[in-house]
Amino acid sequence: MYLCLFLFPFFGFLVSGSFGRLFGKQGAAFIATFCVCCSCLCSFVAFYEVGLTSCPVTLSLFPWICVDVVESFWSISVDSLTAVMLVVITTISSLVHVYSISYIKDDPFLARFISYLSLFTFLMLSLVLADNYLQLFFGWEGVGLASFLLISFWSSRLQACKAATKAIIINRVGDVGLALALFCFILIFGSVEYSTIFSCSSKVAFCTFLFCQFKVDILSCIGVLLLIGASGKSAQIGLHTWLPDAIEGPTPVSALIHAATMVTAGVFVLARSSPILEFSPVVLFFVSLVGAFTAFFAATTGLVQNDLKRVIAYSTCSQLGYMVFASGLSQYALGVFHLSNHAFFKALLFLGAGCIIHAIKDEQDLRRIGGLAYLLPFTYSFILVGSLALVGFPFLTGFYSKDAILEFSLSNFSVTGGLCHWFGVISALFTSFYSFRLLVLGFLGYPNGFKSFYKNCHEAPLFIAVSLIPLGLGSLFIGFFCRELFLGAGTPFWANSIFIYPVRESIIEAECAPVILKQIPLFFTVMGAAVSFSFIYHNPIITYRFLFFNQMFRVFYTFLNQRWLFDRVYNESFAKAFLFFGHAISFRIVDKGALEILGPFGIVFIFPGLSKQLISLQSGRVYHNVLFIVYGLGFLLCSPLFYSSNGCFFLISVGCWIVFRVF
């Protein structure tokens, strides 16, 4: 079953990718979707077997890379953490496959699109099913590649190609971190297996090595490298710029990759590496700080974005920040809980956004739509559920994880905890503001679109609706049903898959916190909603007047609208220099210069010149011919001396003497 779980998406990829023409685009899409749905079914069985009945499974398939002491097997290892990820990945992937059948039905390359989706699912499964860091790295790189293929699926769109290139380049920066961490594992532990590394991590805790005459803590070094890797994939501040741009891809891609699965790989790696991170308080401090800043930065940026999907993308970035800072506070289970909850409501939001875009002729500027609640009630209700779950409305899915993260940060009794708590609370305020702003501008406000948009506006077709319903139900109930399983005090669910240093457990402290402090996030959320309604819905004219006539506010607005100028700074400092290097040196001097001259171009033009010179040697004069005869004879006579110690020198001397004498 576990092998089927793993290989079904690969089979779907092969069939739809190789025999798409044979089965027809719809046929290939149905086969691939069926395969992923079967994988999803197997995942639920695996969740029951591994998670609920506590029977972890490890299957060693075949040896992969065995060099010196390093032995890496291609394996399938399923523990509780993997089981949760399996359910999340395959469920969202199945629903996105179903959604895509209808959403991209008019595209002639539907089979190719579906095959990419299946390939992505397979690679994501190989990432989470790994029992060693090498296989994880294979999946890690693979999902980066699949992401590139999916974002640039509409390759005739310049923006899509640029976004795909940006995504793969920025992901490479993070990948360097993970690759270096992998090398460190081989160097220090002599192994890439989780079991070996995790069981030895306590032995090397607080051991150091010399690097440039500085003593560096081994586990801190590895932890920082893992954090860089996780930051690249999970779009943490500094390496986040690819995520909002990646919305240029088709909407199902945004739902699958940039909301539910790929971006959570970083959080998964942090949770998986908990036995390493727990022995390095410095790294935990950085992890929580990076997460908290990301949550805050992305929430502020999301406030003023006008693109429907971009708002949701920044919201993803912000929620990833919550997950990362939960991991930094040693609450990995909480991070994974928020990850699984977030996957459902964010996929719902993205797919709902796809319904809007589909209904109103690809318009996704919030300023040009509005009043859709009356025309698209079905889509509106799902977006409303997703938004309420996102803001942490009481008793919806997001409430159970997001509120718990803020409670845990409160009871951490450290400066980092306090900082994370207040960044998180302010982010909750902003999250509430932009979520309700999206609802107001898109659905409740005055219709600002063209009349033709509204005349032809229609609800989602059957396949799209079918995929939204489970996500909607998940956004409503997953948090309630899984809270005890994931977060219950002393729950045996996680078993050995997550390690928390005993002194860092603070669930009782969080439970015992004053009620008034626990209610602060809810108060801020309500405040955000109220401000959003009063400024955007009731008094939009006053808001826009204030925006235009207040100089300071306008500067602030521009700063946020330009995404804290990250892109501009990167373009000015790095992109221009790299583009110059790429064009002037790499392209013109190396590719078109040295390689062309030494390569075929050079051969074509140099050899005729050389042959002309050789021809000119055939002058027909006797003394020229005598010269060559004498030189050849001399060479033959002296060739035995060539092997002596000074033979080469002697040979050259004789040759030079002859040439000098003749000419």
Add this chain to the structure above:
Amino acid sequence: MASVGDHARRQAAKLPSLSLDPPPMQATQEQLQQHKIPLQYRDYCAHLLIPLNECRVKNFWWPGTCKHERHEFEVCQYREYLRRVKKMEVQRAQEQG
């Protein structure tokens, strides 16, 4: 607004009968290993976690079940938490003379 620590100190002060000595450890090492109690919960309340986890597994962590077991365990943990807070207060007072 009271911080978490202040709140805990106030709650601990409300219970003058709370002993500073730890309660007896009731669960044995073998029981803890047998029931796979997480490391961070192998404390003075672990004997209450064993039936709670058994109940959870039996009911597949279904919400609303095991209320009694959970309540007992949480009360024990709460009292243990307040005891630790009170002990820390006493230690601080002693250090300050």
